[in-house]
Amino acid sequence: MVFILGVNFNEHKLVQKALETFYALGPQTSVRILAKYSIHPRAKIGTLPPKVITALTAELSTMTIENEARRVVQDNIKRLRDMGTYRGRRHAMGLPVRGQRTRNQIETAKRLNQVERRG
Amino acid sequence: MSVPTTLRCLVRPSVSRHVPRQVAAVVWAAPFSTSSSLAANPPKKKAGTQVASIRSGKKMQLGKFKKKAPGGRTGKAPLPGERKSVRKRIQLSNSNALPVQGLAELTPEYMADKRNAGTVVSLPGTVQDQLRVVEAFKPTQYWGMFRNPSMLVRAETVDLMSRMQQSAEKKQTLKLVVSGDRITGKSMLLLQGMAHGLLNDWIVINIPEAQELTTASTEYAPIPGTNPVQYMQNNYALKLVQAVRKANEKLLTRLTTAYSHPELPQNIPINSTLMQLANSAKEADGAWFVFHALWQELMAKGQGRPPILFTLDGLQHIMKVSDYRSAAFNPIHSHDLALVRLFTDCLAGSYQFPAGGAVLAATSRGNAPRTPSMELALSQREAEQTGAEPPKHDPFSRDYDTRVEASLKNVQVMKVSGVSKLEARAVMEYWAASGLLRKTVDEATVTEKWTVGGHGVLGEMERASLLTMRP
Known part of the structure; x- marks a missing residue:
């Protein structure tokens, strides 16, 4: 078991997959991080030397990921609401924002469009 | 009042009185078939065994947990790297193949000698080990079919x-x-x-x-x-x-x-x-x-x-x-x-x-x-x-x-490119001596395999002759 940024990963997990478990860190970013530390795409967590693990943790701690990234999204929604825009209001009501019909099929909007958005 | 017997003719008979016309079954068998036995229709079941159980067929699933279907995957999953090692395994001998008598063993000068073109030569044990270490053998090659690893010395080799x-x-x-x-x-x-x-x-x-x-x-x-x-x-x-x-x-x-x-x-x-x-x-x-x-x-x-x-x-x-x-x-x-x-x-x-x-x-x-x-x-x-x-x-x-x-x-x-017919003959004789080619190696068979193998492409010839024997 290896800790990256306080998260425990199995040694057999691919490094790229492990990186992509962090919120707001997708494939575009993960391949660049791998290239930066000369980790080949098929490398598993267990094969990384401890030096690289600490470097990865340091790298990730400088990025806006996880709660910081969530806060950015929340701030954006809050800004819209405070300005009193239509999009802000729709977020507050938990309804679709971009003109979709609301007769049915708005489960995703209900789940995601909140002022205190979680995911 | 009783029903007049004349009305009975309007009632549908419960049992058909119509006797089906007997068609004489034509028994016809082809003298031979070009389709493989696997492609043939499965043999018909006897009529008596086809009585289906009343419980067979689809059933409603009442419980929350499904029963596992029988015949599913059983046993342990292969360990990491196990499947790869099986795939990459190099087998260099087969105790079921016949030992070939009179094969020359490879010497330092053998392959550079023009006179040895078109012969099959066996690899000495020490060289086998060394070649195995440097991974010269490939899993796709046909080493595992013969008693001892041997190879054809062809004109290009010389x-x-x-x-x-x-x-x-x-x-x-x-x-x-x-x-x-x-x-x-x-x-x-x-x-x-x-x-x-x-x-x-x-x-x-x-x-x-x-x-x-x-x-x-x-x-x-x-x-x-x-x-x-x-x-x-x-x-x-x-x-x-x-x-x-x-x-x-x-x-x-x-x-x-x-x-x-x-x-x-x-x-x-x-x-x-x-x-x-x-x-x-x-x-x-x-x-x-x-x-x-x-x-x-x-x-x-x-x-x-x-x-x-x-x-x-x-x-x-x-x-x-x-x-x-x-x-x-x-x-x-x-x-x-x-x-x-x-x-x-x-x-x-x-x-x-x-x-x-x-x-x-x-x-x-x-x-x-x-x-x-x-x-x-x-x-x-x-x-x-x-x-x-x-x-x-x-x-x-x-x-x-x-x-x-x-x-x-x-x-x-x-x-x-392909080998010559002489070289093809040498290698086919080696196959036959190993008991893997169960034909007499004569002009006709050599020409046949040589032609089927795209004018002596060795891999194709092996496929044409030895594929049925491959484990």
């Missing part, structure tokens, strides 16, 4: 071995690319080259699959202090050093170091054996530097170094941009990987081997990326050899790569 011998005598380096169609025996020719080298006390270094180096499946790291940056592949280098050490043990214990190597973590004083140097690679860390030091030692002039054979299979894979990325996320050219660079430099003639030797590469047709520059360069060299007009660049294509063309400027090209 040609290649005599060229190798000449270059060693003149202390020159033979730079040669083996090219040709699928399963014509290109890798086999490399194997024969290695066997020849091992028997003649050459140092043999083999890269069995070039794709392992460039498909971003092994570790890589920039080499500090190189400009432009080169990359080392420590894990692969460790594997390579260990293979070189095991295969060339006898020679390496005899040779001694000429330089000190301060870059190595372990102190290797001058005049210690090359074996000690190779042994210092115990971990992947710094394995590339050990390999590099070993290479420098082998290149040392005036130290009584033996000839060197450096081979690589799957040339296309190192003649393209690799799948690795630099720190700035730019694709890394294969020639920027240090080990690949070493090989291409040898192929381009940048290294002068102290006692001569050979650099052999084989192209691959089954598994190879598109490499227009390599194809062009090889066809140019081939045309130059025959005195024909060399082909030119396609002016409308941007796929060409100058680095690739530079590395293939000075190579010779050996085109491998």
Whole structure:
């Protein structure tokens, strides 16, 4: 078991997959991080030397990921609401924002469009 | 009032009184069938057994948990790496095959002798072990069907071995690319080259699959202090050093170091054996530097170094941009990987081997990326050899790569195609003597298999004759 940024990963997990478990860190970013530390795409967590693990943790701690990234999204929604825009209001009501019909099929909007958005 | 009997005629009879017309069953059997038995319809079940149970068919699922269907996967899942090891397993003998009497055993001079063309020769045990260590055998080859590993000495073999011998005598380096169609025996020719080298006390270094180096499946790291940056592949280098050490043990214990190597973590004083140097690679860390030091030692002039054979299979894979990325996320050219660079430099003639030797590469047709520059360069060299007009660049294509063309400027090209009928006969007689070809080997069978095998393409002939026997 290896800790990256306080998260425990199995040694057999691919490094790229492990990186992509962090919120707001997708494939575009993960391949660049791998290239930066000369980790080949098929490398598993267990094969990384401890030096690289600490470097990865340091790298990730400088990025806006996880709660910081969530806060950015929340701030954006809050800004819209405070300005009193239509999009802000729709977020507050938990309804679709971009003109979709609301007769049915708005489960995703209900789940995601909140002022205190979680995911 | 009773129903008049006349109305009865309107009632439908409960049992049909209609007797079906008896059609005489035509029994017809073809004298033979060209369709395989697997393609035939399954035999019909007897009418009596077709009474279906009242419970058969679909049933409503009432419980929350489904019962597992019987006949599902049982037993343990294979361990990590187990399936790969089965896939890559090399089996070199089959105790069920008959031992072939009167086969010559390979000697140092055998394959370079013109008189031995068209004979089958068996590999001695020590050479088998060495070839296994350098991974010269491929899992796709048919070794596991015969009692002992043996191979056909063909005209190209004799040609290649005599060229190798000449270059060693003149202390020159033979730079040669083996090219040709699928399963014509290109890798086999490399194997024969290695066997020849091992028997003649050459140092043999083999890269069995070039794709392992460039498909971003092994570790890589920039080499500090190189400009432009080169990359080392420590894990692969460790594997390579260990293979070189095991295969060339006898020679390496005899040779001694000429330089000190301060870059190595372990102190290797001058005049210690090359074996000690190779042994210092115990971990992947710094394995590339050990390999590099070993290479420098082998290149040392005036130290009584033996000839060197450096081979690589799957040339296309190192003649393209690799799948690795630099720190700035730019694709890394294969020639920027240090080990690949070493090989291409040898192929381009940048290294002068102290006692001569050979650099052999084989192209691959089954598994190879598109490499227009390599194809062009090889066809140019081939045309130059025959005195024909060399082909030119396609002016409308941007796929060409100058680095690739530079590395293939000075190579010779050996085109491998089908074997002659005489050679085909020799190899078929060997199959028959092993009990794997259950036919009399005469003119007709040889011609048949030779023709079916695309005019003597060895792999196709094997498929045509031995595929039914393959486990």
